[in-house]
Amino acid sequence: MIVDFHTHCFPDALAPRAMAMLEGNAGMKAPLDGTVAALVTSMERAGVDRSVMLQIATKPSQNHTVNTWAIERREPQIIPFGSVHPDGEDWAAELKRLADAGIKGVKFHPEYQGFYVDEPQMLPIYRLLDDLGLIVVFHAGADIGVPPPVHGTPEHFARVIDSLPRGRTILAHMGGWKQWEGVEELLVGSHLLFDTSFSRAFMAIEQMKRLVERHGADQFVMGSDSPWDDQQAAIAAVREMGLSRDEESAILGGNAARLLGL
Numbered sequence: 001m002i003v004d005f006h007t008h009c010f011p012d013a014l015a016p017r018a019m020a021m022l023e024g025n026a027g028m029k030a031p032l033d034g035t036v037a038a039l040v041t042s043m044e045r046a047g048v049d050r051s052v053m054l055q056i057a058t059k060p061s062q063n064h065t066v067n068t069w070a071i072e073r074r075e076p077q078i079i080p081f082g083s084v085h086p087d088g089e090d091w092a093a094e095l096k097r098l099a100d101a102g103i104k105g106v107k108f109h110p111e112y113q114g115f116y117v118d119e120p121q122m123l124p125i126y127r128l129l130d131d132l133g134l135i136v137v138f139h140a141g142a143d144i145g146v147p148p149p150v151h152g153t154p155e156h157f158a159r160v161i162d163s164l165p166r167g168r169t170i171l172a173h174m175g176g177w178k179q180w181e182g183v184e185e186l187l188v189g190s191h192l193l194f195d196t197s198f199s200r201a202f203m204a205i206e207q208m209k210r211l212v213e214r215h216g217a218d219q220f221v222m223g224s225d226s227p228w229d230d231q232q233a234a235i236a237a238v239r240e241m242g243l244s245r246d247e248e249s250a251i252l253g254g255n256a257a258r259l260l261g262l
Contacts, residue, residue: 003256004043004051004231006137006172006197006223009036009078011069019227025145032227036075039226043077046231049253050262053080054107054137060088067094071101079260081105081137086115086125095128104260105135105168110151111143117152118159130165135259137195138169141176141183144198154182157192166191168259170221174199174211188215193259196251197223200237209241217247221256 010018015034023029032038036053043051053073057066063084070080082098083106084091098106106129110117117138129136140152154176157164175183175194180203183194194215199208212220224234238251256262 001049001253001257001262002047002235003222003253003260003262004048004224004226004234005170005221005256006195007039007051007053007226008034008056008228009039009053010034012036022145026228028144028228030227031230034227036073036078040075040077042226042231046235048077048231048235050077050079050256050260051226051231052105052137052256052260053078055081055083056107056109056112057083057085057088058109058112060085060090063088063090063094067098067103070103071098079104081107081135083107084125085113086119086121091125092128095125095132095134099132099134103134105137107137107139109139109143110156111139111146115151117156122160123163126160126163126165130168133168134165135168135170136165138171139173139177140171141173141179143177150179152176154179154186158186158190161187161190161192164192167193169193170195172197172223172225174203174208175215178202180207180211184211184214193219193221193255195221195223196234196238197225198229200233200240201229205237205240208237209243212241212243212247212251217243217250218255220251221259222252
């Protein structure tokens with residue numbers, strides 16, 4: 001089984017406008033148009049069995065709407081995650097609603113949502129996530145479309161490492177986009193998992209492999225960051241590392257299947 005743990009989609013009516021804005025901010029053209037249909041077609045082409053679809057509530061007012069869209073998804077090969085904006089008064093109710101609906105996790109994006117991961121206001125949120133058994137995925141490190149300062153550096157995550165759900169917290173982009181020296185220094189060996197998304201074009205394959213070898217292949221899940229990167233390329237990046245067959249299989253899907261109960 002191959003599982004892509006890091007994809008994004010928008011409702012069909014919103015996708016053109018959202019993608020145009022994001023492409024402008026990032027200064028790049030995405031391979032896909034941001035719709036669920038485009039992701040499903042990409043999965044068929046790449047041989048991906050399941051994709052985790054990550055939502056981001058960029059404003060407190062979006063909490064309910066974003067999560068309703070996730071809950072209503074019915075594509076069998078898509079596993080939707082929800083999101084809450086930490087400034088929303090309804091964050092606790094929304095997390096409980098997601099858990100009650102069978103949603104398996106949530107996504108936070110400190111850069112888009114404007115919070116530092118080690119802020120005191122986040123600690124009750126982390127506790128509830130842990131109590132509910134939800135998986136939490138963080139955008140980690142810099143973002144190609146957002147200027148500094150970075151809100152989720154390795155230093156920030158290291159300060160709250162004991163507060164994050166153990167074995168169910170995933171830092172995207174190999175632990176911190178374009179902050180991989182800090183990842184190696186501060187986060188390798190911790191209980192945090194990393195995904196491989198949107199990293200291969202920006203870091204040497206030797207560094208990717210070193211991170212896997214030092215942190216452990218059982219602590220990684222494959223991610224593409226679709227529509228921003230190609231799923232076939234994301235799979236190829238894992239295979240390019242020259243890992244053992246068991247390690248490669250674990251990263252491409254085994255670890256994700258265990259986390260998601262597939």
